[in-house]
Amino acid sequence: MVNFPNEGDIIMLNLSPTKGNVRSGFRPCIVLSDSRFNKVLGLSIVAPITNQKKGYPFEVQLRDGMKTTGVILTDHLCSVDLKSRMFKIVESAPTSLLDECREYVFSFMGGEDV
Known part of the structure; x- marks a missing residue:
């Protein structure tokens, strides 16, 4: 049985294989989807984390x-099937960080500007 992550958890996850300009490989990601979504569907919506800061408007420190x-x-959201991918929960992000990420996602999905 899979121990699904909660929203705001930072997980180590292998995002490969990917194509194009999408982050790949074994990397940390933050889980943005609600815990109920994660458990019911066995999927999680995650955003990758990188140490290569470029100053883009949708990067959250x-x-x-x-x-x-x-x-x-x-801006690099992925829907991942955690039943078929190995992952490890590393830590939980503060609620303020999760909220900031969700505000950016909401803004580029047509919501109000951040």
Whole structure:
């Protein structure tokens, strides 16, 4: 039985295989989807995390004091089947960080600007 992550969990996950300009490989990601969604469907919507900060408008800086470092790429969302991929829960992000990520996603999906 899979122990599904909760929203705001930072997980290590292999995003390969991918094509094009999509982040791949074994990397940290933040889970943005609600826990109920994750458990019922066996899927999670995640945003990859990178240490290669480029200053793009949708990058969200991880907070000081977290185990994971870098920026969250909220414009690189992936829906992943966690029943078929190996993953490890590393830590849980503060609610303020999860909220900030969701605000960016909402804004580029046609909601209000951040």
